[in-house]
Amino acid sequence: MKRVLTMVIAMMAISLALFAGGSAEESDPNAPIKIGSIQDLSGSASNAGQPNAWGAEYAVKVINENGGINGRMLEIYTEDCKNDITEGLNCYNRLVGEIGVCAIIGPALSNPASAWVELSAEDEIPIVGHFMDEVCTTNPDTGETYPFMFLCEPSCSQQAEDLAEYAIRELGKSRFAVLYNPSNAFAKAQVDPFVAYVQERGCELVASETFGWSDKDYSAQALKIVASGADCVFLGDYLAQMLIAYDALRDAGYTGTIVGANTMAPPFADQVKNDVYDVYFLQNYDMLNPDVGNINELVTKHMEETGTTSPQVNVGFGWDAVMVLAEAMKKAEDPTNGAEVAELISQTTDLELSGGITLTINEQHRTDTMGMYIATYDENGEMIIVGYEKVD
Amino acid sequence: MLLQLLINGISLGAVYALIAVGFAIVFSVLKFSNFAHGGMISACAFIGYFFQASFESPPPIIVTIAVTSAAGVLFALFLDAIAYRSIRRHRSPSIYYFLASLTISILITSLLNIFFSKNALAYPMLFSSTTFDLGSLKVSRMDMMILAVSVVILAALMLLINKTKIGLAVRAVAINPDTSKLMGIDSGAIIVLIFSIAGFLAGVSGVLLGCKYGVYPDLGQTMMVKGFIASLIGGLGSLGGAIAAAFILGVIEMFWTFGFGALSTPVMTFVLMLLFLFIRPQGIAGQFAKEKV
Amino acid sequence: MNSYQLGLIMNSCISVIQVMGVFIITSLAGMFSLGQASFMAISAYFTFILARSLDLPIILTAIVGLGISALCAFIIAIPTLKLRKDYFALITMGFGEMISAIVVMCEKYTNGSIGYSRIPKVEHIFWLILAITAFVVYFAWALKRSRFGRMCIALKTDETAAKSFGIDTYRLKIKVFIIASCISGLAGILYGLKNRVITPDGFSWNLSAEMQIFLFFGGTNSLTGAVLSAFLLKLLPEMFRSLELFGQSLQVYRTAFYCVLILLVINFRPNGILGEKEFSITTVRRWVSRLLGRKKAEGGQDD
Numbered sequence: 002m003k004r005v006l007t008m009v010i011a012m013m014a015i016s017l018a019l020f021a022g023g024s025a026e027e028s029d030p031n032a033p034i035k036i037g038s039i040q041d042l043s044g045s046a047s048n049a050g051q052p053n054a055w056g057a058e059y060a061v062k063v064i065n066e067n068g069g070i071n072g073r074m075l076e077i078y079t080e081d082c083k084n085d086i087t088e089g090l091n092c093y094n095r096l097v098g099e100i101g102v103c104a105i106i107g108p109a110l111s112n113p114a115s116a117w118v119e120l121s122a123e124d125e126i127p128i129v130g131h132f133m134d135e136v137c138t139t140n141p142d143t144g145e146t147y148p149f150m151f152l153c154e155p156s157c158s159q160q161a162e163d164l165a166e167y168a169i170r171e172l173g174k175s176r177f178a179v180l181y182n183p184s185n186a187f188a189k190a191q192v193d194p195f196v197a198y199v200q201e202r203g204c205e206l207v208a209s210e211t212f213g214w215s216d217k218d219y220s221a222q223a224l225k226i227v228a229s230g231a232d233c234v235f236l237g238d239y240l241a242q243m244l245i246a247y248d249a250l251r252d253a254g255y256t257g258t259i260v261g262a263n264t265m266a267p268p269f270a271d272q273v274k275n276d277v278y279d280v281y282f283l284q285n286y287d288m289l290n291p292d293v294g295n296i297n298e299l300v301t302k303h304m305e306e307t308g309t310t311s312p313q314v315n316v317g318f319g320w321d322a323v324m325v326l327a328e329a330m331k332k333a334e335d336p337t338n339g340a341e342v343a344e345l346i347s348q349t350t351d352l353e354l355s356g357g358i359t360l361t362i363n364e365q366h367r368t369d370t371m372g373m374y375i376a377t378y379d380e381n382g383e384m385i386i387v388g389y390e391k392v393d
Numbered sequence: 394m395l396l397q398l399l400i401n402g403i404s405l406g407a408v409y410a411l412i413a414v415g416f417a418i419v420f421s422v423l424k425f426s427n428f429a430h431g432g433m434i435s436a437c438a439f440i441g442y443f444f445q446a447s448f449e450s451p452p453p454i455i456v457t458i459a460v461t462s463a464a465g466v467l468f469a470l471f472l473d474a475i476a477y478r479s480i481r482r483h484r485s486p487s488i489y490y491f492l493a494s495l496t497i498s499i500l501i502t503s504l505l506n507i508f509f510s511k512n513a514l515a516y517p518m519l520f521s522s523t524t525f526d527l528g529s530l531k532v533s534r535m536d537m538m539i540l541a542v543s544v545v546i547l548a549a550l551m552l553l554i555n556k557t558k559i560g561l562a563v564r565a566v567a568i569n570p571d572t573s574k575l576m577g578i579d580s581g582a583i584i585v586l587i588f589s590i591a592g593f594l595a596g597v598s599g600v601l602l603g604c605k606y607g608v609y610p611d612l613g614q615t616m617m618v619k620g621f622i623a624s625l626i627g628g629l630g631s632l633g634g635a636i637a638a639a640f641i642l643g644v645i646e647m648f649w650t651f652g653f654g655a656l657s658t659p660v661m662t663f664v665l666m667l668l669f670l671f672i673r674p675q676g677i678a679g680q681f682a683k684e685k686v
Numbered sequence: 687m688n689s690y691q692l693g694l695i696m697n698s699c700i701s702v703i704q705v706m707g708v709f710i711i712t713s714l715a716g717m718f719s720l721g722q723a724s725f726m727a728i729s730a731y732f733t734f735i736l737a738r739s740l741d742l743p744i745i746l747t748a749i750v751g752l753g754i755s756a757l758c759a760f761i762i763a764i765p766t767l768k769l770r771k772d773y774f775a776l777i778t779m780g781f782g783e784m785i786s787a788i789v790v791m792c793e794k795y796t797n798g799s800i801g802y803s804r805i806p807k808v809e810h811i812f813w814l815i816l817a818i819t820a821f822v823v824y825f826a827w828a829l830k831r832s833r834f835g836r837m838c839i840a841l842k843t844d845e846t847a848a849k850s851f852g853i854d855t856y857r858l859k860i861k862v863f864i865i866a867s868c869i870s871g872l873a874g875i876l877y878g879l880k881n882r883v884i885t886p887d888g889f890s891w892n893l894s895a896e897m898q899i900f901l902f903f904g905g906t907n908s909l910t911g912a913v914l915s916a917f918l919l920k921l922l923p924e925m926f927r928s929l930e931l932f933g934q935s936l937q938v939y940r941t942a943f944y945c946v947l948i949l950l951v952i953n954f955r956p957n958g959i960l961g962e963k964e965f966s967i968t969t970v971r972r973w974v975s976r977l978l979g980r981k982k983a984e985g986g987q988d989d
Contacts (some may be wrong), residue, residue: 043503043938045611048510080927081937086801086881086888090693091924098688115803116883134800142804183656184790184886186799212655213787215615217408217606220401220533221650224394240513241609252524252533272515272607274523274535309511426772428895476949483956488718491775492902493952495895500945507938618783618891625776659787663780670765670773 033076034069034336036061036326037096038106038319039113044083046187046239049109049315053131054079055303056319057106064323070330077323078102082113089113090120097124103337104330106130106322107150109315111137112186114150121149125339127346129326131318133157134190138366149343152367153325153360154285154318158194160262161237163373163390164283165198168233168260171375171388172281178208178231180222180246181238185214188237191262195235198392207231212242219246223253236261244272251275268311270382277378284374286317286356287386294357321354325362328352369393397530398647404536406643407543408602412620413627413635414547415594418554421630422567422587425487426621429494430595432501433468434613437599439505440464442514442608451517454604458542462596469592472497473585481581498614505610514608516600539601546597547636550590554632563587567630622662626669692812694924696880698917699819700873701900705916706826707869708897713907714835715862716842717771720894721778724785725755725867726874727889733875734805734884735795744806744879752871759867763860782891789886801885808879815876822869827909829865838862903951904958911960919944 038057041050061077069075078100080092089112096102097120105121107114107130114132118140121128129151135141135158138150155163168174177199181188196206208229210222226234227250236246236259243264250259251273258279265282289312291297299320300312329345330336349362351370361370372391376384412434419427441461445451476493483489520534554560562583565573570580595613602612623642627634642662649661687695704722711717733751737744758781766777790798797803808814829835840848841855848855878884900919904911926940936943951959963969 043507043941047506048513051511086883086885087697090881094690094693095927098690112801112885115801116881136800136803184786184799186801189799210654213659215618216655216658217616218401218405221398221647222655224397225651241607244607248523252531254531268513272513274518307511311512424772426775476952479953480956485956489952489956492899493949495899496945496948500942503941621776622780625773629772656787656791659783663784666777666780667765670769674769
């Protein structure tokens with residue numbers, strides 16, 4: 002019985018200890034500026050979240066080495082949200098309520114971010130990130146922009162439209178098919194605008210095939226796509242599902258073009274079983290090119306430091322988001338004032354990011370100035386950039 | 394086209410069968426749903442990958458399978474030592490096995506995600522071309538290999554259970570562990586043997602699934618649901634039933650997906666489960682359906 | 687208290703309500719469900735979609751949402767509760783998969799995997815959740831002590847014997863399952879009100895499994911244990927967020943740590959933390975007197 006009692010008391014004590022820490026408010030004008038970073042570090046999208054977190058932390062390190070924000074150092078607190086809404090809210094509340102950050106770097110995922118849209122306005126905490134779904138920046142009911150949410154890459158519909166435009170204009174495709182997992186928000190958010198765009202341009206959608214998280218065999222779907230006579234198939238999932246989808250299509254005898262989201266980047270070509278040909282996919286950066294921006298330096302450094310074997314585009318996301326935030330903070334009179342910083346972020350114009358492209362934030366708190374690179378694989382399986390696309 | 398779908402369905406069924414038998418064998422003796430199996434499959438896919446990647450040129454696949462299944466057995470024994478042994482010692486009800494296996498499954502997936510999600514991994518290609526033509530049909534070489542390996546292993550397992558003395562002991566423990574003990578069967582050892590067989594199967598499935606679908610932390614977890622459904626339709630705990638049901642499920646799923654799309658497949662499988670329970674509550678093989686009270 | 691602490695307490699309270707649902711199924715009637723999260727999803731989606739599309743107050747649509755959960759529970763209970771327990775666990779798991787698929791299929795109403803967001807804000811949500819949690823715990827306690835509860839425990843202990851006493855075990859099980867599913871549905875609605883976004887992924891079978899684990903951690907037959915473990919285990923992973931080892935944050939290991947803790951409990955306290963014990967004034971008095979070192983005659987019946 003005593004053991005039980007001590008156990009209960011111990012548990013209570015632990016929970017009290019949890020509540021005891023933190024919340025020491027400092028008003029020292031030279032104290033470090035605390036910012037938060039919410040990323041998926043141990044969940045199902047951690048292969049994207051881990052490099053994203055690294056990129057943000059590395060950016061903070063570089064900024065601090067170069068004198069910080071007008072002499073004040075930045076302090077970054079990374080929280081793991083596991084691509085889950087409740088966990089994401091815990092992260093947000095901990096950063097804002099407990100640690101007292103004055104801005105947050107968001108994840109490359111829309112699901113957790115969509116839960117913060119109104120909180121960020123109540124708390125006046127600017128959130129800068131790569132949640133590419135429009136619902137994270139604009140209220141679809143009222144059309145109003147959420148005042149503290151900022152997206153610094155093309156939104157999912159812009160990306161999908163860029164790819165669709167390239168497929169129609171440069172590749173001359175007209176009969177489209179999609180194969181995707183509607184339970185995956187990342188895929189769903191790109192497939193819908195892709196389909197809408199190709200139909201708007203007068204092309205035909207001949208097949209729309211789906212699969213679920215627990216499905217591992219897409220051969221029936223692939224047979225239907227072959228039978229539909231499609232000449233271009235869009236894939237929009239995470240890498241693991243893209244690999245299966247590509248092989249299923251080629252195994253079923255599909256020889257046409259396959260276009261895809263930025264998850265088709267290396268190591269895609271090394272891991273599919275069939276020959277890689279006639280694939281075109283989106284890239285946010287020309288990351289293998291050392292001459293544009295510093296993205297190549299970033300991905301190389303990330304691979305060296307963490308033992309990752311292929312370049313990770315998300316490193317650039319983390320870096321870019323911190324740069325956008327830092328730029329606004331440098332201009333602010335009080336860099337810890339969320340409202341002032343948010344106002345300055347919304348005025349960001351022609352800021353050069355890691356990819357060498359400049360960013361201007363528009364009224365919807367997204368960007369019109371950035372396009373997407375179109376990449377493909379050469380006969381040795383090396384990624385090459387073949388175009389740059391921007392639909393207005 | 395119908396024949397092509399049938400072949401694809403049978404190949405898919407072979408994958409499901411391999412997983413379903415891993416559950417069914419544990420269920421037949423210990424009467425609990427071994428959720429850890431999915432995590433074990435993922436872990437074994439990684440073990441197999443790192444084994445073959447440690448060589449300059451990858452060893453033949455059969456060596457990788459053998460080594461990984463041995464590792465799977467060791468892994469199962471390890472899990473038995475840390476989680477299941479004391480459940481046996483306390484003579485706790487089988488629900489504790491169930492909880493322990495659930496926890497282990499979450500633990501394995503979480504650790505794999507933390508340590509190995511940064512690099513997507515894939516086994517080297519086994520065949521220079523992925524399919525061969527059979528008349529107008531395209532048959533996947535990988536699928537045929539999985540089918541062949543599954544059939545050999547499942548046949549060996551059925552022989553072991555149905556024709557050998559050890560198999561007899563396993564069946565006796567499945568019916569009643571305490572009475573078997575009185576008959577001189579070491580039921581503890583039999584239970585360890587069962588876990589080892591499940592570990593062996595996880596090793597084989599891990600390598601084969603890893604070859605076919607790529608190596609990532611959620612690999613086994615996401616496939617597990619299908620294996621459960623197959624073992625349930627087959628009549629929980631019946632090996633033959635699970636194998637038959639797995640093939641049926643594979644073929645039905647393939648045709649359903651072709652006809653109605655994959656999105657509604659979970660609805661179809663649920664209705665199928667309910668229908669089976671209505672028409673044939675004892676499962677395909679007709680064992681274990683009613684609890685003995 | 688700041689928003690973080692309030693948020694964690696709300697999470698824990700919702701977790702307590704969820705576990706009360708499985709407590710009624712598992713501890714009173716001896717069945718295991720791996721699909722309780724899907725009842726959370728059913729109630730939550732129906733409540734919020736009806737509230738928005740028909741412009742009705744949430745309190746009204748919540749009743750409809752709970753009713754639909756009850757109806758679904760009734761429908762799947764009819765064929766499955768005649769079978770052995772293991773079938774029930776797996777059927778409910780299949781049911782959960784089906785519900786997730788249906789949510790994605792009906793994207794016109796549910797917004798699919800993108801998530802149903804912009805759930806209206808409720809004033810005093812913290813107190814609301816606290817009050818409902820207290821009510822649900824009281825309800826479970828009263829149910830356990832009622833004639834109905836005693837019938838359930840008879841059923842759990844020995845089904846044949848219960849039958850011979852004239853208890854219609856089949857109907858009893860159906861009733862238990864419906865009550866439990868309503869409680870899970872209630873947890874789902876509160877989850878939606880608190881997070882203000884719901885997605886099909888948030889109601890996966892992992893959540894159902896978590897509820898069962900919480901219940902056994904606290905002690906299979908102890909309501910006190912179930913409440914405590916549901917509350918504290920939900921809190922525990924969050925504590926790892928602030929832990930550091932050699933300057934390296936341990937937050938990513940929080941799930942792993944808590945799995946290890948559960949394995950330890952299964953190994954060393956096979957009846958859960960509290961076993962069958964319940965909180966009551968007499969036990970508290972006994973604890974106090976124990977602590978003061980007095981000998982008590984009834985001490986022997988403790989573990």
